[in-house]
Amino acid sequence: MDHTIVEQIERRRASIIGFLAGLVRAESTNPPGDTRKVADLIAARLRGSSVDFQILSEELRKPNVIARLGSGHPDLLFTSHMDTVPVGNLKAWRHEPFGAEIVGTRMHGRGAADAKASLAGMVAAVEALGTVLPLRGTLTLTAVSDEEVGGVKGTEYLVDRGLLHPDHVVVGEITGNRLATAEKGVLWLRITTHGRAAHGSTPWEGSNAISAMLRVLGAIEARIGGPLGTLAHPLTPPPSLSIGTIRGGVATNVVPDWCEATIDRRTLPNETIPEAVAQMERVIADLQRADPQLQADVEVIQSGPPIETSPQSPIVQAAQAVARELQLPSDPVGYHQASDGRFFAERGIPTILFGPGDPELAHTVNESVDVNEVVTAAKFYALLAFRMLSEQS
Ligand SMILES: [Zn+2]
Incomplete structure (x- = not known):
């Protein structure tokens, strides 16, 4: 069954990359952090794949998309953010920051890696999982706003309102497709x-x-x-x-x-x-x-608060197995920035980070991502969800 998932994602390669290009073109720099165009694209894509979702916002310009497959526990949460840091020095960019230009295998643009690449991969994984129902429990996806300025109207808002009850959390952030289990x-x-x-x-x-x-x-x-x-x-x-x-x-x-x-x-x-x-x-x-x-x-x-997830926790074990299956390095690393994962880790929920993109390029001019890494991440997310939520497991 998991081979079917990988094949499905491989078949959708062009569509995943095209979707990412659309996300990059939908400017969402923060400040001001208006993510409505990105949320609309994600909503349209989920609707097209018949995935149930809702949009919740504390501030109109800062929507949060919550999609769900299945019901009950275990609840596996995939989360990443729709806002990006500002462009910075425009003259220093070699490609148009919202052009999503592809040169060789790299897509260029603000947010191409941080974190629209993760979002594209996570949405693709949800689509693929939607076809292998029934799941044991729930796969939840949140595409949030406000992450780059502290998450008050994004993840913190959703968590404080009691709208999320995950048992395991995967944060889509630029780890270079490495499994990260710790954050300062x-x-x-x-x-x-x-x-x-x-x-x-x-x-x-x-x-x-x-x-x-x-x-x-x-x-x-x-x-x-x-x-x-x-x-x-x-x-x-x-x-x-x-x-x-x-x-x-x-x-x-x-x-x-x-x-x-x-x-x-x-x-x-x-x-x-x-x-x-x-x-x-x-x-x-x-x-x-x-x-x-x-x-x-x-x-x-x-x-x-910091994040430190036990190597023995089921999500880390499963992530390592999937990384090996995809021939990626499986030993855990630390994430160098601060992420929305802290809102879950501080509540004792096992949290990992994984996503395409070179962590060194985060927040710099000339941000780019290798599109092959994005497709690999989609496979990783889908296999991980399948492992955590399939009926046999
Ligand atoms: Zn980020």
Whole structure:
């Protein structure tokens, strides 16, 4: 039966590539993140294949397409995003960013890889699976908006509304058709120090908030940033801490009473976000114990938990078997960016990432994808769904 699926996808090769070209031509850069044209194309394709779907949006311009085959559990979710990052420097593009031009085996354009290639592959897999019903459980596909700016109106909206109940999740992202099972967490923090203003000629009458900030940041870099260099994870890049912005003071001759700095902290899959926040709070509490005058506070601007899926989980095992079947590398890798997968991983749902496209080309000018990789990904998704949801399994 699974040979039939592979053959079906192979037969639809031209149609899959043509569909991807249409998706690339339907501009959906974010901001502003209007994905309606992409959603319309996906809806038309699903309708043509008699796959049931609905469109849900919190904001009209940011629709989310949810398609389902079968019913009940297990529920396998395929998810990817319809929005793309902006074009960037237009002059640096060698091909029209929304032309979907094919040169050799590569299709060029913004979103050709990230993540319209994954979407095209996932839609093709759903179409192929639709012909081998009945399935045991549900295959759900979501094509979401808003991913490139945090997912609030996309995946987070669907999850918070209780509209998705997956048991396993496959996120379509640019992994170069490698199985990714880990992703770093993201934590953005704001630190504020408070002082007392005074004339710059009599600074002893005030309390300098910038000087206080220098001490706080120095301690954070020494006590948190330094030791991070000794931590490692086999699948992801190292953890990091980077001071991103600093603001404070109104004039050279005024002792500043306020200073603010923001920090970008990336956590390893085996660190937790609450622990990373607590580390920061401990450093400040220690400084305050030594100097009760010091006024500083920490605030979380935004955070996304890491992903680490057990190699023993059924979705990883099945994905490895399918990768071997397609003669792709089957050992897991880490995903270098942050994905919508975090919304599921934080709820304890086993989540993997897989999709066509070179991760190095993400978000750069001259984005492109090898169309053969897209067809291979479609086979991977279809075989994986078949393995997880076929009656025999
Ligand atoms: Zn992406």
